[in-house]
Amino acid sequence: MAEATHGLGGLKYDPAKRTRAPEWNVFGALVLIVLIFEILNRMQGGSFLFNMRDNVDAIFNQQRLDIMILQVAIIGIIALGVTQVIIIGGIDLSSGSVVGATAMVAMSFAQTATVNGNPNPKAIFGDWAMDLPVIVPIVIGLACGLLAGLINGLLVAYTRIPPFIATLGMMVSARGVARWWSNGQPVSFPTADYGSLANGDLLGGMTFGLLSWPGQNPAVVFVLLAVLFHVIMTYTLYGKRSYAIGSNEAAARMSGINTDRHKVLVYAIAGLLAAVAAVLLTSKNLTAQAGMGVMYELDAIAMAVIGGVSLAGGRGSILGTVLGAAIFSVIISGFTSIRLDAYYQEMVKGAIIVGAVVLDQWRQRKRTRG
Amino acid sequence: MSRIILETRGLTKHYGGVHALEDANFILHDGEHVAVVGDNGAGKSTFVRQVTAVEQRTGGEVIFDGQPVQFAGPLEARQAGIETVFQTLALADDLDVPSNLFLGRELFKFKLGPFSWLDRKTMRERTLEALATTAVKIPNVDNPIANMSGGQRQCVAIARTAAFASKLVIMDEPTAALGVQETAQVENIIRGLKDRGIPMILISHNLRQVFDLVDRIVVFRRGRIVASLRKDETDGNDIVSYITGVKGGSDAAYA
Numbered sequence: 001m002a003e004a005t006h007g008l009g010g011l012k013y014d015p016a017k018r019t020r021a022p023e024w025n026v027f028g029a030l031v032l033i034v035l036i037f038e039i040l041n042r043m044q045g046g047s048f049l050f051n052m053r054d055n056v057d058a059i060f061n062q063q064r065l066d067i068m069i070l071q072v073a074i075i076g077i078i079a080l081g082v083t084q085v086i087i088i089g090g091i092d093l094s095s096g097s098v099v100g101a102t103a104m105v106a107m108s109f110a111q112t113a114t115v116n117g118n119p120n121p122k123a124i125f126g127d128w129a130m131d132l133p134v135i136v137p138i139v140i141g142l143a144c145g146l147l148a149g150l151i152n153g154l155l156v157a158y159t160r161i162p163p164f165i166a167t168l169g170m171m172v173s174a175r176g177v178a179r180w181w182s183n184g185q186p187v188s189f190p191t192a193d194y195g196s197l198a199n200g201d202l203l204g205g206m207t208f209g210l211l212s213w214p215g216q217n218p219a220v221v222f223v224l225l226a227v228l229f230h231v232i233m234t235y236t237l238y239g240k241r242s243y244a245i246g247s248n249e250a251a252a253r254m255s256g257i258n259t260d261r262h263k264v265l266v267y268a269i270a271g272l273l274a275a276v277a278a279v280l281l282t283s284k285n286l287t288a289q290a291g292m293g294v295m296y297e298l299d300a301i302a303m304a305v306i307g308g309v310s311l312a313g314g315r316g317s318i319l320g321t322v323l324g325a326a327i328f329s330v331i332i333s334g335f336t337s338i339r340l341d342a343y344y345q346e347m348v349k350g351a352i353i354v355g356a357v358v359l360d361q362w363r364q365r366k367r368t369r370g
Numbered sequence: 371m372s373r374i375i376l377e378t379r380g381l382t383k384h385y386g387g388v389h390a391l392e393d394a395n396f397i398l399h400d401g402e403h404v405a406v407v408g409d410n411g412a413g414k415s416t417f418v419r420q421v422t423a424v425e426q427r428t429g430g431e432v433i434f435d436g437q438p439v440q441f442a443g444p445l446e447a448r449q450a451g452i453e454t455v456f457q458t459l460a461l462a463d464d465l466d467v468p469s470n471l472f473l474g475r476e477l478f479k480f481k482l483g484p485f486s487w488l489d490r491k492t493m494r495e496r497t498l499e500a501l502a503t504t505a506v507k508i509p510n511v512d513n514p515i516a517n518m519s520g521g522q523r524q525c526v527a528i529a530r531t532a533a534f535a536s537k538l539v540i541m542d543e544p545t546a547a548l549g550v551q552e553t554a555q556v557e558n559i560i561r562g563l564k565d566r567g568i569p570m571i572l573i574s575h576n577l578r579q580v581f582d583l584v585d586r587i588v589v590f591r592r593g594r595i596v597a598s599l600r601k602d603e604t605d606g607n608d609i610v611s612y613i614t615g616v617k618g619g620s621d622a623a624y625a
Contacts, residue, residue, distance in 0.1 A: 232485060235487060235488055235490070236482075236484070236485045236486060236487055236488060237476055237478070237484055237485065237486045237488060238484045238485050240465075240469060240473075240476060240488060241484070243462070243464055243465055243469075244462045244465060244469070244473055246464070247462035247463050247464035247465060248460070248461065248462045248463060250460070251460040251461055251462050251473070252462065252473070252474075253445075254444055254445065254460045254474075255445075255460070255473040255474030255475075256445050256448075256449075256474035256475070257473075257474055262484070265484060314462070314463070314464035315464050
């Protein structure tokens with residue numbers, strides 16, 4: 001069906017005129033970047049994606065794929081929340097600090113009483129807080145992130161201060177909480193259950209044809225949450241309201257949407273997702289430190305922006321951010337694979353973030369002219 | 371004559387010392403289409419903003435559908451059955467046509483608070499139906515409306531109003547920014563409302579359009595209603611005389 005006509009010859013419906021989803025552009029960029037690194041690796045006699053060792057029966061370089069998905073999984077979870085905040089026209093600078101504060105608090109309820117036969121040298125509370133069921137630190141951690149997100153949302157919605165300022169305040173304060181919690185000391189030695197949260201493997205080394213699953217829980221949680229929020233943003237009222245508010249807040253309010261309440265909900269969910277990341281991070285490292293999560297908020301924002309989420313609000317998607325996270329990860333692994341110094345990596349990372357925003361601006365300008 | 375759907379008594383709006391609207395007595399019957407005309411700053415838009423509660427009036431009464439009303443905002447007015455197309459479009463540019471049509475009144479497959487599942491298929495079908503009755507040309511309803519021309523977007527806004535019109539439709543200069551063809555489409559939508567018996571207040575500068583479309587013409591001048599004339603009892607020159615103040619003043623005509 002090239003063209004269907006409805007009504008009095010008036011409404012034309014032409015599927016060919018459908019605009020291409022911007023995610024395809026991001027996907028194209030991802031493929032291109034992978035290709036570039038593959039070529040650069042081949043020039044050095046190696047391969048970026050493929051298995052070059054004769055003694056291993058695999059097509060892909062599984063080790064590298066595992067590392068790539070693991071290194072973005074935790075920040076990727078934060079980026080899922082940050083994406084939603086940016087779509088409603090806001091920004092969240094606090095997520096890295098919320099990770100730090102949540103990490104300290106959650107870990108304090110995850111400690112074990114005895115380490116190698118001695119009392120836990122890093123104990124924060126008394127015996128009552130030792131060897132608690134694993135659900136306790138999880139719930140307390142998530143509540144901590146949710147609270148921070150709620151405060152962000154209430155500040156943005158009801159004091160009308162710019163989200164940049166509200167979440168900047170939270171960024172500084174939450175980091176303060178993280179340092180104050182144990183006077184800057186790390187909180188360590190969790191129970192075995194807590195330690196297995198991020199280090200276990202829910203899917204037990206599943207293989208899909210020639211690809212095998214990276215086999216670690218942070219990646220599992222990241223993918224599950226990405227699918228969940230993709231569905232929520234695409235098919236539910238929550239998503240529709242988010243895009244409407246980011247697109248034209250006055251119109252959304254005129255249409256009967258309680259924009260203030262919705263903002264609080266979105267910031268709260270972003271805080272909750274930062275807390276999920278914090279729990280996984282502390283479980284993975286078996287320790288919590290006050291400096292955990294520094295700069296994570298910027299990496300998360302970068303993933304969203306690279307994935308086509310517009311800082312002006314209203315445009316972008318969870319799928320885009322997942323692709324943005326993939327690009328982020330490919331670039332880091334790619335530079336390592338061609339043995340480029342870490343300093344150069346950061347310089348190029350910055351340039352790519354700026355480039356992504358410039359591209360978005362161009363797209364917008366082209367649209368308003370056309 | 372039929373039932374009165376909207377009546378204002380002594381409706382007044384002052385902005386500080388500026389008397390933008392003074393003692394406006396206005397009556398609209400069910401099924402009637404009335405044009406509001408007047409020079410810039412005559413009080414037309416101010417009048418509409420008081421009725422739709424975009425602003426709160428300084429004084430006077432608004433009686434809608436037999437009840438004295440004091441809406442807190444435009445949303446309450448809409449919930450009571452007053453659909454308005456404002457001069458500034460109230461559309462979300464990044465959403466597609468069905469999402470804009472159903473913004474704030476979405477249809478659901480099942481309800482679950484903010485996570486209620488949208489019935490996208492039905493909303494899309496109803497959108498196509500609504501647009502088909504208005505004969506509006508939209509290249510693809512699934513595109514964000516940001517990609518559409520000003521005329522197409524205005525048509526979406528008007529189609530939304532027409533689709534949900536229940537008791538009263540108000541259009542504030544709906545064709546001001548449109549081309550010839552798009553203007554014709556909007557006028558067709560307005561005729562469709564007339565056929566459906568939905569009363570309307572049309573603000574317009576275009577006297578040709580006004581004489582084509584409405585039953586009665588109300589003239590505003592300097593914040594006051596100076597004439598209310600049945601279309602068949604007047605003509606363009608007569609209306610212009612009232613607009614410019616050649617007629618009116620002490621011997622205001624009232625039909």
